[in-house]
Structure formats: C-alpha cells, structure tokens
Amino acid sequence: MKRTLIAAVAGVCLLAGGCGLPLPGGAPSGPGYRVTAEFEDVLDLVPQAAVKVNDVTVGSVEQISLSGWTARVRLRVDDKVSLPGNAVAAIRQSSLLGEKYVALEAPATESPRGRLADGSVVPLSRTRRSAEVEEVLAALGMLLNGGGLAQLKTINEELATALQGREPAARDALQQLDTFVGGLDAQKADIVRALDALDRLTDALSRQRAVIGTALASLAPGLTVLEDQRRQLTASLTALGDLGKVGTQVIAASRDDTLASLKALQPLLDQLVKAGAALPKSLDFLLSFPFPPNVSGAIVGDYVNLGATADLDATTILSNLLVNTAPPAAQTQTQKPASGSQSKPGGSGGATSGNAGSGSSSQKPPVDVPGVIGVLPLSCLPIGGLLPPGWVPPKGCELPKDCKLLAPGAKAPPGSLLPPGGVVPPGTVFPPGTLLPPGTALTPACLLPPATGATNGQQGGLGDVLGGGLLP
CATH class of the missing domain: 2.40.30 (Elongation Factor Tu (Ef-tu); domain 3)
Structure with a gap:
C-alpha cells in the first residue's frame, strides 16, 4: 500500500513539472x-x-x-x-x-x-x-621516451664536474648574490622612483624631440670647425702645458726672492695705509703747488685775482690794542672738533682772509649774531672782561644757538674747546684774549667756521673795500 502511494505521488509530481527535485x-x-x-x-x-x-x-x-x-x-x-x-x-x-x-x-x-x-x-x-x-599521459610519454631526460642527466653531470673542488667559491658567490639581491630588494622603492623619474625625463625629451634635433643639427658646423682646427688646438694645449711647467719652475726658483720683496714692501704699505686720504689730497695739491687746487679758476692770463675781506670795525681794532691777543702756543681741547677749527689772524689792522679761488665766499657770519664775521663786539663784554660760566650777554648782544660756557669739570660734548689758561684764542665768537675762569669750556657752537680762502670774484678799489661793496 505504501509503495503504491509513493509511486502515485511521484507520478503526479512528474506530471506537474516536478516538486523541487534537482534537474539532470x-x-x-x-x-x-x-x-x-x-x-x-x-x-x-x-x-x-x-x-x-x-x-x-x-x-x-x-x-x-x-x-x-x-x-x-x-x-x-x-x-x-x-x-x-x-x-x-x-x-x-x-x-x-x-x-x-x-x-x-x-x-x-x-x-x-x-x-x-x-x-x-x-x-x-x-x-x-x-x-x-x-594530454598529461602523452607529455609524460614524450619525456620518458627520450624527450629530455638524457640532456638533464648530462647537464647535471657537467655541473657537478664544474663545481667539484670549488664548493667554497660557489657558496661565496651565492652568498654575494643573495646580498646583492637583498640590497636591490631593500632599495626597491628608490629604484622604482628612479625609473619613474627616468620615464618622466624620456617623456619630456620625447616632447622636445624637434628642439633636440635642431640643437644637434646646429652643433654640426661647430664640430666641423673644431675638427678642422684640431691640430692647432692640440698644439696650443701642448704649449700651454709647457708654459705651465716653465712657470712652475720660475715660481719655485724665485719663491724666496718674492717673499723677501713682499716683506720689504710691508713697511711702505703700512705707511700708505696710515696716510689714508692725505695722500690723494697731497697729490692733488702738488699739481698746483704753491697755490691751492682751485687756483685755476682765479688765474686769468698772467695774473691772479685775489680778494680780501678787511675788518675795520673800530671796536674790534680797539679790543685788539687793549687786550693781549697773542695766540697761545697750542690749543688744548677736550675732543678734536669734527670739522676742525682754523684761527683767524688778529691784530690792530683787523682780520683778513682770502685764497685765490673761484666761486663766492663761503665764510659768512651767523645770521643771528650781529657784528663783523661773527665776533661779539667788545662792548658786549663785562668791564672786567672775565666771563663766568653760564654768562648771558646783555640785551642787543646775542650768542649763536647752543653756544654755552661750561663750568670747570662739567661734561663737555664732542668738539668743545678748552682755552689754555682761560684765555680765548682766535676762532671763536668771543674776541681773542677774552678771559675765562681756568677749566671753563666752550661748546662747539661757540667756534667760528674755518676760513676756506674762497673769493667772490668781485673787483674794486680801496673805497669799495671800506664801504663794504666787495662783501658777499
């Protein structure tokens, strides 16, 4: 009964298209x-x-x-x-x-x-x-039937004969090969990077193939010239080599003399260094000696134009007569003035200055100082003539800006003047011979500018001089 039921169910499933059974x-x-x-x-x-x-x-x-x-x-x-x-x-x-x-x-x-x-x-x-x-059996049959085993045997025997007695050398070669391969493997990234860079280079060269071809074609004429002049170039290089040998011999032979000459030149060179800018200035003055370099502007034909400025102020003349104006033997300064100072000659006849030259006079009294060439009149000084530190001139008499009398021992700025013995020498805004307390210093603003000797190029007689017509 069960077998019949199973067979019926199987038949129904087959007629219905299968009941999920696997296909063939x-x-x-x-x-x-x-x-x-x-x-x-x-x-x-x-x-x-x-x-x-x-x-x-x-x-x-x-x-x-x-x-x-x-x-x-x-x-x-x-x-x-x-x-x-x-x-x-x-x-x-x-x-x-x-x-x-x-x-x-x-x-x-x-x-x-x-x-x-x-x-x-x-x-x-x-x-x-x-x-x-x-296919596998056919390949195996070909191998076994003289397909290559005999050759493998011959290769094995020859390899054994070649390595016999050379095992240490072969082992060392294999070790070195292993080290070499290991080094290549360790530098794999660098090798790949180098190959990539080489690839980029070849790509750039490929893109510029026309330019490279033109450059190579342009080299042909130059190479032809070099080929034609090869003998001359070879001869010149050979001669240059001979010259080098001779030069080496000369230098080696004269080495001691050269060193001695250089040592002998050392004092002269030291003196030239010490001379500094004075040497070129002296050479410039040597061309026009005994006149200054700018004398060429004053020379007209066979005579030289000369201008003079005369100080005929009665007060100045009187002060020169009453006060001892003899300049001291030397001036002692706290520090040398940056621009230098030049004393004006003083005397009963007044001060005169002038060098032959061209251009207008560069010596001018300060605009804020009355009087001639910047010197205070004698009437501005006290009756006793002694100027104490911090002295202020009376009304109508003015000193240049920043011109001060510094007390003895006070800190003086660079360029200040310390009159020796307290006697003011020529070249300041105070009349020569003015008395100061010993140790009193004059600030740089109290010093007059140095005389340049330049002339204004104006001409005239004595009347013009006395009337001031020739002043700038």
Whole structure:
C-alpha cells in the first residue's frame, strides 16, 4: 500500500513539472539568470552538465553553440548566487575519469567589479580549461621516451664536474648574490622612483624631440670647425702645458726672492695705509703747488685775482690794542672738533682772509649774531672782561644757538674747546684774549667756521673795500 502511494505521488509530481527535485546534472530548479561563457575548446562538455561555485552546484549548462572558432556555452545560474561582473569561468573535471563541469569564481589577479547578471558574457580572456588525462599521459610519454631526460642527466653531470673542488667559491658567490639581491630588494622603492623619474625625463625629451634635433643639427658646423682646427688646438694645449711647467719652475726658483720683496714692501704699505686720504689730497695739491687746487679758476692770463675781506670795525681794532691777543702756543681741547677749527689772524689792522679761488665766499657770519664775521663786539663784554660760566650777554648782544660756557669739570660734548689758561684764542665768537675762569669750556657752537680762502670774484678799489661793496 505504501509503495503504491509513493509511486502515485511521484507520478503526479512528474506530471506537474516536478516538486523541487534537482534537474539532470544536479542543478537545482527554480528562478535563475543566464550567462554566456566563451571557450576555445569545451572538450567533451555536454548540455545539462553542472555549473559550480566553490564545488557547490548552482546551475547547469543549457546550450553549447559554435560562433566561428569560438564555443559559446549558455549557463543557467540560481538567482541566489551573487558573482562579480568580472568573474572567470573554467572547464574542470570532477575526478580523473569523471564528468566535465563549468566552474565560476571571482578573479584572483584583480579586484571584483560589478555583478554578474542575466545576459552577461564571460569573454575568452577570462575562461580556461583543465588539461586532459590523455594530454598529461602523452607529455609524460614524450619525456620518458627520450624527450629530455638524457640532456638533464648530462647537464647535471657537467655541473657537478664544474663545481667539484670549488664548493667554497660557489657558496661565496651565492652568498654575494643573495646580498646583492637583498640590497636591490631593500632599495626597491628608490629604484622604482628612479625609473619613474627616468620615464618622466624620456617623456619630456620625447616632447622636445624637434628642439633636440635642431640643437644637434646646429652643433654640426661647430664640430666641423673644431675638427678642422684640431691640430692647432692640440698644439696650443701642448704649449700651454709647457708654459705651465716653465712657470712652475720660475715660481719655485724665485719663491724666496718674492717673499723677501713682499716683506720689504710691508713697511711702505703700512705707511700708505696710515696716510689714508692725505695722500690723494697731497697729490692733488702738488699739481698746483704753491697755490691751492682751485687756483685755476682765479688765474686769468698772467695774473691772479685775489680778494680780501678787511675788518675795520673800530671796536674790534680797539679790543685788539687793549687786550693781549697773542695766540697761545697750542690749543688744548677736550675732543678734536669734527670739522676742525682754523684761527683767524688778529691784530690792530683787523682780520683778513682770502685764497685765490673761484666761486663766492663761503665764510659768512651767523645770521643771528650781529657784528663783523661773527665776533661779539667788545662792548658786549663785562668791564672786567672775565666771563663766568653760564654768562648771558646783555640785551642787543646775542650768542649763536647752543653756544654755552661750561663750568670747570662739567661734561663737555664732542668738539668743545678748552682755552689754555682761560684765555680765548682766535676762532671763536668771543674776541681773542677774552678771559675765562681756568677749566671753563666752550661748546662747539661757540667756534667760528674755518676760513676756506674762497673769493667772490668781485673787483674794486680801496673805497669799495671800506664801504663794504666787495662783501658777499
């Protein structure tokens, strides 16, 4: 009774299209998608053969057709199976004498991309087949029947003969080769970087091929000239070498004399360094000696123009007569004035100055100081003539700005004048011979500018001089 029921159920299932039983080849039934794989050779693959993924049957072969010299195998794969779009296909054998099947798997040499879907095609570049048993046995038979074993034996014997007695050298060579390969492997990144740089260089050279060709073509005339003058160039280089030898001999022979000459020149050079700017100035003055360099502007024909400024102020003349105006033997200063000072000659006849030259007079009394050439009149001084530190002139008599009398021991600015013995020498805004307390210093503003000797180029008689007509 049970056997009859089972047979009836099986018949009904077969009439109804199957009850989920596997199709021929072991492929499961149910919904799926179709994929076409191209092979160069499908061997003895037949329709309804299994399609496997990781040795699990996931579909079957529906159709095998021929397109030119390429076999096209249409595969039906279960919908539940997900494969990348760049999957590979291979025809394999279940056992040594088993049936053929198609194996699908993800690529091993590249990253998976996309997804295998209905209508996808696996091209020839991603399909392969396994070797047949007949092919393996035929290759083995060829090898065993004189296909190369005898040659391998000869190679082995010759290699043993060559290395016999040289094992340490061969071992050392292998060790050095291992070290060399290890060094290359350690510098793999640098080698790759160098190759990339070389590739960029060759690419740049390739883009500038026309420019390089033009440059090489332009070198041809120059190379031709060098070729024509090769003998002259060789002779000149040889002569230069001989000259170098002679020069070396001369220098070596005269070395002691040269050093002695240089040592003898050292004192002279030291004196020239000490002379500084005085040497060129003296050379300039030597060309017009005994006149100053600017005398050429005053020379007209066979005579020289000379201008003089006479101070005929009665007060100054009287002060020169009453006060001892003899200048001291030397002036003692706290510091040498930056611009230098030059005393004006004093006497009963007044002060005169003038050198032959060109241009207008550069000696002018300060605008804020009344009187002639900047010297205070005698009437501005106290009756006793002694000027104490901090002395302020009376109304109508003004001193230059910043001109002060510094008390003895006070800090004096650079360029101040310390009159020796408290007697004011010529060259200041105070009349020569003015008495100061010993140690009293005059600030730089109290010093008159030095006389330059320049003339204004004006001409006139004694009346013009007395009337001031020749003053600037």
